[in-house]
Amino acid sequence: MSVGHTAVTTPRTGEPVTEPVIACDTPQEECGVRDVLDRLGDKWSVYVIVELASGIRRFRELQRAVPGNISQRMLTLTVRRLERDGLVRRTVYPTVPPQVEYQLTDTGHSLTHLVKALADWSIAHRPTIAASQTAWDAAHTEPPTTGAPS
Amino acid sequence: MSVGHTAVTTPRTGEPVTEPVIACDTPQEECGVRDVLDRLGDKWSVYVIVELASGIRRFRELQRAVPGNISQRMLTLTVRRLERDGLVRRTVYPTVPPQVEYQLTDTGHSLTHLVKALADWSIAHRPTIAASQTAWDAAHTEPPTTGAPS
């Protein structure tokens, strides 16, 4: 990487040597990434989706399965939103005591593939990222007197 | 992985006759999804990554390119974190006025494929989701008597 210190104005014409992979030509539309991220970027949605990927679950089952001790309130909010988005189907059986089942819709199921890709990427790059963080922290914490002390 | 429509398994009523696509056998580890989501689930990271996918950008360039009028503060925080994670490389040229360039690292570039997948999914399912939301809203607003008006 010899980006010459001499020539400050390096021609930027040959920038995307590789293909851009993704580019938002219409910033007004803001691509579509925001939508998905708003959908599963919250604290619990992805856990619910992952759990439901294994099958039908009842409310309490979900609550117990989700890691991190989700509260009733948050589980309700999360699952309602997923239902509204058409990712989860909610089935109520008017029994006593009441029984409610949650399952992924087809759309919701298609999301699991995406979540899987996310998880795979995370696992694959976790060591690299951790190393980078350590290096960055070391470079940005108070250096223990670089060289001659006092 | 026979994820596609290969040999048809029984069209279940909801139970996972097919493989779950994703499942967290170790809830303690919380899969790996949380990591990625914590990384690009915030308001700006994904925009910065998308913009940098097209090439090298300077600070102000980034700020102008990102949709939504990101503040200096937020851009700094976002870009610093990406740098710490090893997704973005920051190059400072000690010129006057100062010039700082940002570009994706290899790890960061690999993330763009994931972001692309996210965007594609979003665009593909946007109509369906919007329809579901409309239907849900209609079903959950005060229904003025079921069917008989006036």
Added chain:
DNA sequence: CCGTATCCAACTAGATACTG
């Protein structure tokens, strides 16, 4: 069992002003 309602703590993000 399956929620809803209320209150409160924590975190995130914006506006603004200032520095090198």
Added chain:
DNA sequence: CAGTATCTAGTTGGATACGG
């Protein structure tokens, strides 16, 4: 240009209590 520092507002999430 490229940040940093403060302060404030808005949003998210948790605890708890209560209702169907």
